[in-house]
Amino acid sequence: MNPEQFVQELSKHNFKLSEKQIKQFKLYFTNLVAANEHVNLTRITAQEDVYLKHFFDSITPLFVFSSVFKPNATLCDVGAGAGFPSIPLKILMPELQVTIVDSLGKRLTFLQDLVTKLDLEGVTLVHGRAEDVGQNKLYREQFDLVTARAVANMAVLSEYCLPLVKTNGYFVALKGPKAESELKDSQKAVKVLGGKVIESQELTLPESDEERTLILVQKVQATLKKYPRQAGTPHRKPIH
Template structure:
């Protein structure tokens, strides 16, 4: 998927992209590749692959779960790495108020520079583990939307993310192929943490065999105070 195909594919989903936004994605690609030479951000470096597997992949929630994306919402991206999915979402929906949580300072330094070069506003970077941030009163149950992409299995991911979602808000997980088993295994965790599975959608990225699953979870009740547990515990002792 080259930059022009990216624009065309978005238009099929009624997402009109301006010349300025096109330029922002071009800058994003350039900065990603340059920084990747010295900081390990991604193993995907070919332009057509970055546009498909990073940029397009990141914005699929906008048209798959379009009903939950409203102007001015607060969005927290957990373990964003090189900024996926939150920065592509922010480029296409500038009114989003974005908070990015990551545990690696080098990645946040890249994002800080990137945000300046893309002229993005209302983006906060938080250095920390998701478990610690989820217990911080400033961030706990503070967000309309919480996203995570390729961070952990659904049970562990739910403990990282659902405590950050405000009641009535949504957690969106961007998963790889065939996440059905993960979803079944995560039912207890979702219930304990206050979430309810609304839907999951399987699809293939355009002109490829890349399979993806998007998961939408609504926060229907407050998360018990003990969650998330201390750093490392969700992975060692998942809620099952």
């Protein structure tokens, strides 16, 4: 998917990119590739792959779960790495208030530089592990939306993300192909953490055989105080 095809594909979904937005994605690509030589941000560096597997992939929730992406919503992206999915979402919806949580300082340095170069406002970067941030009252149950892409399996991911979601807010998980069994294994964790799976949608990225699964979880009740557990515990002992 080259930049022109990216623009065309978005227009099919009623997103007409401005010159500024087109330029922001181009800048994002060049900065990502340049920084990747010094910091391990991604294995995907070819332009057509970055546009398809990072940029387009990151914004699929806007097409599939459009009703939950309200203007001025607060969004927290857990383990965003090089800024996926939150930065592409922010470029498309500039009024989103975005908080990015990552445990690696070097990635956050890249993101800080990127946010400045792309002239994005309303982006906060938080250095920390999801388990610690989820227990911090500044962030706990403060967000309308929490996203995570390719971070951990669904049971573990739910413990990272659901404590950050406001009651009646949503957690959007961007997963790879065939996530059914993972979703099934996470049913107890989702429920214990106050969530309810609303929808799971499979899709294939345009002009490719890249399969993805998007999962929408609504927070139906407050998360018990003991979650998230100490850093490392959700991964070692997932809720089953």
